[in-house]
Amino acid sequence: MSDSDFHTIEAKGVKATLDLRGGHVRVFATEQGGRTIEPLHSAPWLNDKTIVDDETIDANLRLLSGDFFCAPFSTNDIDPVTLHGWPANSPWTLLGVEAHPEGGQTARYELVKRVQGATLVKELTVRDGHPFLYERHIFSGGEGDLPVANHAMTRFDGGGRLSFSPKLFGTTPETAIESDPAKGRSLLAYPARFTDLTKAPRADGGTADLTTYPFGSKHEDFLSLVEDPANPFGWAAAVRPDKRDIFLTLKNPADFPITMMWFSNGGRDYTPWNGRHIGVLGLEEGRTYAGYGHKASIAPNPWSEQGIPTSLHLDPSGDVEVRNVIGGVALPEGWTRVASVEAGAGELVLVDEAGGSVTVPYDAKFLTRGA
Incomplete structure (x- = not known):
């Protein structure tokens, strides 16, 4: 590992660092109220050379950190x-960095490999005073269909509470x-x-409250939440x-109709x-x-037959893109759980279950493609 393995972009009060070896956002940090907020997780073995240099282990696991793009997921x-x-x-590889016209930076990176013949560009933007990382992935050319996803991770050293925009249902796969x-x-x-996210079925016949972390110990679990298309x-x-x-x-459900939850809480005992x-x-x-x-x-499946997109179609003669946003906001005193999140023209409003609210700068046009 060397300094050339990483690239950092910065704006007033925010910065992001990309690990160029595998496209993982290693650092996302914002300055709020005189302190630094760093909500992303990095694996505990990132400084262990015996793991990081072992090429028999997949790079996405050796370098596991922050947020990365999956294609196919x-x-x-x-x-x-x-x-x-x-x-x-x-x-x-870094293609270049441009100043954002309203303050901040946008960097573009190109994947060395091709994805089904497509060139893939990762575009990351940080804005002055915005506690967010705006992410855009653009496929140019290529053929066929593939599932895609962003893979963001956070960590709870203590307990925490989770909440979501309305979902149609949750589901676990066929096999644990x-x-x-x-x-x-x-x-x-x-x-x-x-x-009911507070009553997900457990293997022992009980239920798990998915709005509270943790709901158990020494376990590894995965599930999907399907977005209400009205959102x-x-x-x-x-x-x-x-x-x-x-x-x-944050997302436009037209891009990403599925939210997946991966609970990784000491449930794997192998290297x-x-x-x-x-x-x-x-x-x-x-x-x-x-x-x-x-x-x-990419095959007909129960979700796609309900009109829920489960893959992205590449355009051999054009571009196809998806966008998402990750962020970190200072927790107001006394807050327990976010009850709602609403986007205005230039701000994001978070409301606590007790009715308190906080407003932070946000570019709502990013996810709506400027509409």
């Missing part, structure tokens, strides 16, 4: 590419992600479908009282996890058929 069972595809596992007790453990029931604006909020912050993911990946939550915004992989996402 999950298993690539069509082309011989590792989990989450080249965007999360191979180098990116850790079904071999010699390797790890999962607590939820697989498969399961539910509409013009999708969001997820993770309140971390001990860090005095709120981690946010490099070794029971030490604790308190981690992935809030992953996707266009995919859960975690079933490339083939299942």
Whole structure:
């Protein structure tokens, strides 16, 4: 690892650093109220050379940090590419940095590999005073369909509360992600479908409250939440009282109709996890058929037959893009859970379940393509 492996962009009160070796956002930090908020998670083995230099381990796992783009999301069972595809596992090169006309910076990076023949560009923007990282991924050319997702992660050293824009339902896959007790453990029931996030079925016959972290210990679980198509604006909020912050993911549901939750709380005992990946939550915004992989996402499936997009169609003669936003906001005194998030023209308004509100600068046009 060297300084040339990373690239940083900055604006007043915010900065982001990209790990060019695998396209992971290693650092996202904002300055608010005289302190630094850093809501993203990095794996505990990133300074362990025996792990990071071991090329028998997928790069997306060796370099696991912050937020990264997956194309295809999950298993690539069509082309011989590792989990989450080249965007999360191979180098990116800096194309250039431009000043934002309203203050800040925009950087563009190109993936060295091609994705189904497409050139992929990652565009990251930070704005003066905005506690957000604006992310855009543009495919130029290429052919076919593929599932895509952003893979953002935060960590709870203490407990926390979770809330979301309205969902149609939640579901777990056919099989637990850790079904071999010699390797790890999962607590939820697989498969399961539910509409009450406070009562997700557990394998032991009980229920789990998915709005509270943690809902158990020493477990690895994965589920998907399907966005209500009536929502013009999708969001997820993770309140971390001990860090005095709120981690946010924001999206246009037309881009990403699925929110995936990955509970990684000491439930894997093998290398490099070794029971030490604790308190981690992935809030992953996707266009995919859960975690079933490339083939299942592009084939007719129960979700796509309901009109829920589970893949992105590439344009051989043009560009196709998806956008998302991640952020970190200072937690107001006394707040327990975010009840609503609303986007105005130049601001984002968060409301607590007790009725208090806080407003922060935000570019609403980014997700609406300027509409």
